[in-house]
Amino acid sequence: MSASTSRRLPQGGRIDRSRHLQFQFNGRAYTGYEGDTLASALLAAGQTLVARSWKYHRPRGLLAAGVEEPNALVQLFEGERTVPNVRMTEASLVEGLVARSIHASPSIDFDLGTMNGWFSRLIPAGFYYKTFMASQAAWHFFERRIRAVSGLGHSPTVPDPDRYDKRFAHADLLVVGAGLAGLSAALAAGRTGARVILCDEQSEAGGWLLSSDETVDGLPAPQWADHAVEALRAMPEVRVLTRTTAFGYQDNDLVTLVEKRADHLPVGHQPAYRERLWRVRARQVVLATGAHERPLVFARNDLPGVMLASAVSTYIRRYAVLPGCNAVVFTNQDAGYDAALALKAAGAQVIVVDARPAPSGSLGARANAAGIEVLASQVVTEAQGSRRVSAAVVQTLGADGRLAGIARTLPCDLLAVSGGVSAVIHLHSQAGSKAVWNEELATFLPGPPAQSERSAGACAGARTLREAAHAGWTAGLAAVAAARPGASQVGSSASASEQNQPPEVAPADPGDIRPLWLVPHPQGPSRAPKQFVDFQNDVSASDLLLAVREGFENIEHVKRYTAMGFGTDQGKTGNINGMGILAQVLGKAIPQVGTTTFRPNYTPVTFGALAGLELGDAFEPMRTTQIHAWHVAQGARFEDVGQWKRPWYYPRPGEDLHAAVNREVLAVRHGVGTLDASTLGKIDVQGPDAATLLNWVYCNDWSKLEVGKARYGLMLDENGMVFDDGVTVRLGEHQFLMHTTTAGAARVLAWLERWLQTEWPHLKVYLTTVTDHWATTALAGPKSRAVLEKLCADVDFSDSSFPFMSAREGTVAGVRARIFRISFSGERCYEINVPSADGLRVWEAIHRAGTEFGITPYGTETMHVLRGEKGFIIVGQDTDGSVTPVDLGMGAMVAKTKDCLGKRSLTRSDTARSDRKQLVGLLTDDPDFVLPEGAQVLAGEWAQGTDPVPMAGHVTSSYWSPTLGRSIAMALIKGGLSRMGERVHVAMKDGHSRTAVMASPVFYDPKAERQNAS
Amino acid sequence: MLIIDCPFCGPRAESEFAYGGEGGIARPLATETLTDEQWGDYVFMRSNPKGLHHEQWRHASGCGKWFNALRDTLTYRFHGTWKIGAEPPEAFTRRVQPAAPVGETVVEGLAR
């Protein structure tokens, strides 16, 4: 379209004019060039109005050219790849790019949400705290309406098709920022052979050099930057990362970077990972993060066409776009004159309004020489225009800070503003360092470093390229010396041709600055047209004044009350101005109103990049046994137990959970079944003091356990509460094999190691985890012996030779195995342990051998029912961290003759009470009704209308018992152990209750005869 | 992410370690003779200082060893790590001493 070239300068810039890129903005087609940002391309097309503001829907244009941009947010791309709230200044132009401005309803030119005058006056900072509160219902009514107009862009509505990777990286030196200071630091360090990572958030290295008309080493600044990057890339130990933002400085010098790798490339040419998170651990860090220019705060300073002076220079010189033909530059420092020079050189009309009595530095002198008109000691009090600035109202500002003389109006289509610079000290601050206010430069500068970081260049107060070059070079060398003390050359030596001194830049005088936080307005700050401080959150000077009036005096209070600095730009352009205004109003110095602590992130970071590749099945390790594939082939459904996948039940066609479980239970009770018990934690305990250790960590006694015998143990924490259980087998005089619960294995090992290493280092015991080494098949049921006898010839399976709770070694299906006669089902059971490499083979052999007995694999659900019928507990289900062995009716297990962990807690006055919740069995009066697990047992009868209804405990386990043909349950009930036979009411969620009788939890085979049945 | 100097393996990333709470708490002997107060002090009461803290860590994804550390809980900076039973670093004596337990009895434990 014709307008698209209207503001593009005929030559110059770092755009590739041979590569046209088509894109869409708000449904209209535009063309830009390779090398453009969305911002520069739209500006080139003459699109000055690019956004609407958040609260008042005021027309907004581009204020900046970089990450500090507060206004120009777009919804970038569409569909599954859409990204909300992208700053146009950060979006590299790519073929086919589609963007929409947010807050523009129905269109950016005609926005129904626009609020002016009186209505916007109704909603000052914090207005919502003062109204909408007649009742909760009223608030909920208004809240829905507030939410309807809140927020910026739209979330994607479908899952992200892209992937994100992460990596750790290590370096002697990380340099953040590839402007002149950063490049100098990297060059100085890189030539010593040091390992250097240099990162920069922009699409190419160079920083301000790309916007500058100065020369470095005799080359135009942008060209020098290209050479520097080339030299760095040629160094084998140097890595240059562009489009890579250092967004967080964490503890111990961990700096987190995010590299944007894909969005600037056309679909189909993108790498496999859209973004990459770098977790860089460098010995030393050089922060060369530069500075952001601040706008000036005057009435209607948010009109499109009001733009930072530095951004004007950037658009002209880097992107070859002239943002205005008739410009006013409003500045309080010499740096603003750079824009005037750029404008003039590009052929624009320009006039400078300088709040100072006179320009004082080299740039001012150059402007004078170029014949640029300067209005000294004057300020712009107000911008005029409707959707774009059309004039600036200018008036004299006296030395006393008051307006004087007559206001005059300067027509213009561009108002460049330069209010001083804010050093980018975000990472320095995140590192824990305290910034120091510098009165002369009117900015916070880095204070003493809290970590191994040093700042160089504009972020450390350098105001000329020459200063930055020297500071970077010095910092690079010093950092290498600190990273590698004593080594002048770390690795390969630098070639003689490489530069061995800082880049050469002509000296310049930066001049002075007249701090100007709020430009006075004849109507006073409350009544003047809005003087914006925070553009994105529509916070004006009058809002800050209101906050102070209402008693909010600390900067943190003011920020929170007004929302200043809480936008996606995090107040990069507004916060210091806000602090200045606040200090001025309170009559304090800026550091007295509070310093701002910067928190990560420097700029927003994609969730996906932080999440990385560990999603879905890899969200956490999915641990499986060596028999897993067999379970899958059998159609097992799985249950998550800790990180393990365990077979839950094995449904046959047409079976639901209950049908399958009933079948599996009866198979074990009457025939034989197999459970993959490989997941149980197994710890090999070896050494002469092994029994002593067990005596400490279990509440029962282990001294007298014979070799070859097994015993059940309960483990307590020091609070006396049961935290794990399992059977431990004495394999030898000095060797035990401890079983833990599946989910508790790692915790138990850490617990044992802790006591062993820190409290009882004198005990001669070694612990080795063997969980993964052994595959365990629990072969349970009266026919288990018959099956096993077919497979194992070298063990005498007679009950006298191999009784319950004992262990043997033998050869099962040709594999050396440890066989334990222990049972969690109550039936005769052999747990066959073989090295897990042989696990599947042995499991399959068992199944072949068991075919004639109808051998049935069973899962955890059946295991639960079987043990429930026997009244065996499951730690974590029948206990909840508040249950003692006494509460479980296992008080007799606690050995009286020894101390053990947790034992003393059992006799504390409250723990020793007899009316604690205790484990009992429950038999419902209706035998067909299975109580819900978790149901509450009432203290009395259900009395409707009582609130609260007193409770006595809850159902911990509840099953249909196919063996007994009725329901069974276990419950923790107050004083339960002494209330056997009593009837209790169990509350249902439908408001009714069911009755049940307290009984022994051993519902089946109370004399324990089944373990020998065959 | 912290860097922790395992006395056996050298400086490593925090993600390899497990934190074990306050260090130097000896388990009392003859626990049956303790009052509930003395026992409760041992089990639950912690100095939880803002400043130098004697604590225990385990190099869980590593050598598996527990060790002592002296760490500033405000700056998170480590002022030394040492093996169980070894001499603590010099800064150890500068740390804020834990306040006395409520009961005045000091419980005797195994010396380490």
Place this chain on the structure above:
Amino acid sequence: MPADTLMPIAIADLAPAPLRVRWSRQQAIVNFRGDPADAALLQALSGVVGLPWPTRAADCPNDGPADAHHRVVWAGPDDWFVIAPAGCQSAMAKSLREAAGSRHHAVTDVSSGYVVLGLSGPAAAEVLAQGCPLDLHQRSFAVGASAGTHFFKASVWLWRVQDDVFELLVRSSFAGYVQEMLERCTLECGIESD
């Protein structure tokens, strides 16, 4: 603008060949626990394996990258893994027990508890760096270096056999997870299984 800034650095740029992966599931792996201060013990152990017996984390004596060779992995100050050719675990355990004699020690066959994972090719270090916080640069982690660490959420022992050959000792039940992560993080350089 320089053309090379257009394309991001892919692992493929740094390491143009695919990652080669080999799982060795049949190795003999024996855990030995004993007193590191007992010089005579260490000497006897060294005699058993025919390699120096390591006493610090940084060392992992080995005799080359092939399956049929020995490794002694330092897993803690009193904790080692001896990795030997498949099938010799019983003999190895027996020899280690004999070397320890009557001293307090523990020998445990864990051959089925772990698998050895070999990663080779110029991409190996770059791929490991995605999930392992160690500095694997040759200056920090030279050939023969070893460490207990983690690869994503799996605890592993890791050692460097050659410049671009690493081996990891992975718990058997985590092998599927580790393989899954390797596949996820080699989309740009490719992966080949031996």
Place this chain on the structure above:
Amino acid sequence: MKEPGMQKFSIWSLLRNAASYHEGWQRQWRSPEPQREYDAVVVGGGGHGLATAYYLAKEHGLRNIAVVERGWLGGGNTARNTTIVRSNYLWDEATHLYEKSMKLWEGLSQDLNYNVMFSQRGVMNLGHTLQDMREIERRVTANRLNGVDAEVLSPQQIREILPFINLNTRYPVLGASLQRRAGVARHDAVAWGFARGADALGVDILQNCEVTGIRREGGAVVGLDTARGFIKTKKVAIVAAGHSSVLASLAGFRLPLESHPLQALVSEPMKPIFPTVVMSNAIHAYISQSDKGDLVIGAGIDHYTGYGQRGSFPIIEGTLQAIVELFPLFSRVRMNRQWGGIVDVSPDACPIIGLTPVKGLYINCGWGTGGFKATPGSGWVMAHTLAQDRPHRLNEAFTLDRFYNGHLIDEHGAAAVAH
């Protein structure tokens, strides 16, 4: 002492003041100089401390009281949490306490004449394992019997509320509990509302007034050394969240607490998409969307102790893994800001509210990660405890003594599933 009374907030006062360009608003609270002596001093100017002072003045008639705050009021955990308010706790003692708080929340904006934006949009607690579901069933039934609204949701019902949730996560979502009366509130407004209310009742709020010593005579409190001088008083309430142990050590006793960093983060603001609050304890994800549009996300606590108001990066990574796993549509959304608070965690994850070994010294601490929701209730029972020198029925179970006699209230609930 200031006479009671404050400027009434309403739509009418807003209109009236708009006419005068908002130049007529009064201070919401004064900035007084400390007096020599107070009848009671609350140490800690966060939500709980200010609520304590407010209810002391309002319900118990004390007027000569001060709140001393080392920084700026509401600047601690009040300003750093994810603002979830619910009362669906497991144990009776906790439920009753949090439900008292919930009832106060439901009338708080009106009571304080300050819109704390308590938005009852429901809180969902996801269950990922069979054991999670047993616990949900247990908690929901107990809640109902305790008069607290609660229901169990099936995966299908969850999807009706959150059509974009991924139920088939690594640990699949098997169901949830939902408390519809639960929700979120505007955290700063809670502190400011209580401050304004307390100030209007005559309470002196002394900011930048760090306590450096607690003076005792004969086992009883006689006053506080502060950054703004000595303040004489016979009643002191320590309501200082993460710093409780530090203050207790000034008074010569220890607490069963560890202070840990707790982190939170927000995304960039987006148009409303997330209608409720979702918590998943199993994978550590806590998420809601504020009225401004940002996703407010809570992370798990760091395992080590820390007073640095910052936590470790892996926790943030883990949190966003959990969020993206549950809500894959948010993968391209960007995290804007992250911060940390200091939570004081007690062994049973329940607070300690009551008397201390020092006469006249009261403690309110140990709220762990759950303090914000308790703000009004905590202040209410604390005021009662301070005024009456004995706990209210609602907080009598939350004594320090329980760590000696063993009467813990274990809100940690079940440890890991084990079988």
